[in-house]
Amino acid sequence: MKTDAYEAVIGLEVHAHMLTRSKLFCGCATEFGAPPNHNVCPVCMAMPGVLPVLNRHVVELAIRTGLAAHSEIAPHSVFARKSYFYPDLPKGYQISQYDEPLCRGGYIELAARQDGEPRRIRLVRIHLEEDAGKNIHAESASLVDFNRSGVPLMEIVSEPDLRSPEEAVAYLRELRGILVAVGASDGKMEEGSLRCDVNVSVRPRDATELGARTEIKNLNSFRFVEKAIVYEVNRQIEEIAAGRRIAQETHLWDPEREVTRPMRSKEFANDYRYFPEPDLPPLIVPPDLVEKIKAEMPDLPAQQREKYARDFGLTTYEVSVLLGRNDLGDYFVNVLAQGINAKTAANWIMTEVLRAVNESAQPLEKAAPQPQETGALLRMVEDSRISLNAAKSAFAAMCRSGKGAQATVAELGLAQVSDEAAIAEACDRVLAAEGAKLAEYRAGREKLYGFFVGAVMKAMGGKGNPKVVNEVLRRKLAG
Amino acid sequence: MLELPAMAQEKISLEQVRHVARLARLELAPAEEESLRAEMSEMLGYVDKLNELATDKVAPTAQVGESGTPLREDAVTNHAAAEAMLANAPARDGFFFKVPKIIE
Numbered sequence: 001m002k003t004d005a006y007e008a009v010i011g012l013e014v015h016a017h018m019l020t021r022s023k024l025f026c027g028c029a030t031e032f033g034a035p036p037n038h039n040v041c042p043v044c045m046a047m048p049g050v051l052p053v054l055n056r057h058v059v060e061l062a063i064r065t066g067l068a069a070h071s072e073i074a075p076h077s078v079f080a081r082k083s084y085f086y087p088d089l090p091k092g093y094q095i096s097q098y099d100e101p102l103c104r105g106g107y108i109e110l111a112a113r114q115d116g117e118p119r120r121i122r123l124v125r126i127h128l129e130e131d132a133g134k135n136i137h138a139e140s141a142s143l144v145d146f147n148r149s150g151v152p153l154m155e156i157v158s159e160p161d162l163r164s165p166e167e168a169v170a171y172l173r174e175l176r177g178i179l180v181a182v183g184a185s186d187g188k189m190e191e192g193s194l195r196c197d198v199n200v201s202v203r204p205r206d207a208t209e210l211g212a213r214t215e216i217k218n219l220n221s222f223r224f225v226e227k228a229i230v231y232e233v234n235r236q237i238e239e240i241a242a243g244r245r246i247a248q249e250t251h252l253w254d255p256e257r258e259v260t261r262p263m264r265s266k267e268f269a270n271d272y273r274y275f276p277e278p279d280l281p282p283l284i285v286p287p288d289l290v291e292k293i294k295a296e297m298p299d300l301p302a303q304q305r306e307k308y309a310r311d312f313g314l315t316t317y318e319v320s321v322l323l324g325r326n327d328l329g330d331y332f333v334n335v336l337a338q339g340i341n342a343k344t345a346a347n348w349i350m351t352e353v354l355r356a357v358n359e360s361a362q363p364l365e366k367a368a369p370q371p372q373e374t375g376a377l378l379r380m381v382e383d384s385r386i387s388l389n390a391a392k393s394a395f396a397a398m399c400r401s402g403k404g405a406q407a408t409v410a411e412l413g414l415a416q417v418s419d420e421a422a423i424a425e426a427c428d429r430v431l432a433a434e435g436a437k438l439a440e441y442r443a444g445r446e447k448l449y450g451f452f453v454g455a456v457m458k459a460m461g462g463k464g465n466p467k468v469v470n471e472v473l474r475r476k477l478a479g
Numbered sequence: 480m481l482e483l484p485a486m487a488q489e490k491i492s493l494e495q496v497r498h499v500a501r502l503a504r505l506e507l508a509p510a511e512e513e514s515l516r517a518e519m520s521e522m523l524g525y526v527d528k529l530n531e532l533a534t535d536k537v538a539p540t541a542q543v544g545e546s547g548t549p550l551r552e553d554a555v556t557n558h559a560a561a562e563a564m565l566a567n568a569p570a571r572d573g574f575f576f577k578v579p580k581i582i583e
Contacts, residue, residue: 020553021553021554021555022553022554022555022556026557027551027554027555027556027557028555028557029555029557034559035559035561035574036561036573036574036575037561037564037565037574037575037576038559038561038574039557039559040557040560040561040564041557041560041564042564045564053548053549053550053551054548054549054550054551055550055551055553056550056551056552056553057552057553058553059550078541079548083502084502085502085503085504086581087576087578087581092503135581136575137580137581138572138580140580141570141572141577141578141579141580142577142578142579142580142581143572143575143576143577143578144575144576144577144578145574145575145576146564146576271498271502273502275541276541276542278541278542280548281542281546281547281548282542282547282548283547283548284546284547284548
């Protein structure tokens with residue numbers, strides 16, 4: 001941010017596609033990839049005379065999420081009609097929750113950074129609503145696919161408690177971790193499972209009143225969320241510094257040019273005319289259902305982090321890296337399954353595996369070998385069959401070729417020589433060639449030991465097992 | 480919200496008719512605006528009858544019965560019937576519904 005005189009005030013609205021088999025109000029499949037208008041029925045197409053029936057699993061997933069976020073689970077909540085006209089909305093209204101949502105209040109705690117206290121980001125609400133269809137804009141017409149119409153969404157609204165782009169991303173990551181842990185969402189932002197609207201305002205650092213805010217719509221990656229907030233905060237500071245006022249408006253993020261630009265005001269000059277949905281009686285959540293769900297809650301990210309630190313003896317930093325991505329935790333566990341020491345596995349993943357992922361810009365399963373193969377490679381290091389450096393070369397080769405550990409080590413001739421006779425032979429050659437140094441050593445210049453080790457390793461092309469080389473060499477040097 | 484006009488028989492103003500038409504993405508000719516204003520005013524006048532009852536001590540009721548909404552199991556019970564769903568479409572392109580171009 002450009003100046004310390006201002007403070008950013010940020011709130012997030014996150015829409016999460018929920019992990020259900022069927023839609024919110026009808027028995028159509030939610031799976032992606034079906035041909036257009038194949039997962040539709042009279043209910044989600046708004047044919048006359050149909051009635052919505054609420055999906056029980058959606059309610060349970062939302063309650064799980066609410067409990068994980070310390071929200072109050074409302075025993076009585078209400079669905080409402082949000083009316084607007086758009087070709088992807090067949091009913092002419094979206095069924096959503098308005099003034100009586102299912103989950104109210106709560107907070108998400110962000111782990112402390114090096115320099116501070118943990119931060120509690122308060123939630124306003126978590127509510128249920130249905131998704132709309134999808135428009136595709138063709139040359140002379142628009143095409144509409146209603147497969148997504150009626151797919152359950154959960155909207156998680158935070159208070160404007162976030163104070164920096166980094167903090168907003170940390171919140172989003174923690175929230176995603178919670179959604180994945182409770183099974184409410186697959187958390188795949190790049191596939192559109194999570195979408196984020198960001199409310200941003202700035203104010204002088206000593207102010208208590210909020211400034212006018214803009215809303216940035218439809219951000220679908222952590223990177224875009226961060227970049228859009230940085231851009232928007234700087235833009236607002238410049239406007240205010242120039243004596244202009246911030247207009248309360250909706251912006252779109254343009255990922256190509258990396259700027260936000262206002263939407264035409266006509267597009268969102270909506271008057272949604274909310275009113276209670278007459279087709280759905282209130283949602284009554286009996287206390288015993290909440291208790292049952294509470295008793296079955298899975299480990300949440302904060303608990304998983306504690307468990308990893310405790311069970312595997314890892315530092316907070318190591319745990320945050322391993323659990324910072326959806327996929328690394330599983331990778332780590334699968335490497336461990338090969339009998340690898342936890343520290344060794346963690347270090348390897350944080351250096352070699354993440355390097356492979358970053359350099360290839362591919363997802364983990366494409367960028368790095370299967371965890372079983374990585375485990376097999378580290379097993380060879382632990383069994384002194386290859387050196388650590390040889391393992392690094394082999395790993396890089398495995399990432400490129402997709403071949404297994406055994407085959408790669410054999411192919412590159414990286415196997416370590418532990419055979420005593422071969423090592424003794426190399427020692428003899430070195431000692432014979434270095435008669436003068438040997439005499440010095442035996443006369444008491446013991447620091448020449450390192451020189452001999454190096455010479456033997458060189459004579460063996462770097463493949464001597466260091467432990468056996470040491471044993472044999474010490475014996476030979478003693479005479 | 481726009482203020483209601485004072486005259487009793489004009490429960491709804493032309494302004495309000497245009498506002499609602501805009502929200503509904505309807506384009507109205509001036510004569511249609513006028514006739515809709517008259518019709519909608521009449522409807523509101525009819526509903527006005529309810530105001531003759533003293534309801535100031537009754538809580539607003541959106542639903543009768545407090546048993547709560549029924550829930551269904553999360554199971555896929557509908558199977559692809561794209562042809563049937565597209566049968567009434569005024570225009571289609573493959574399996575898509577075809578609509579006038581949406582201008583963003």
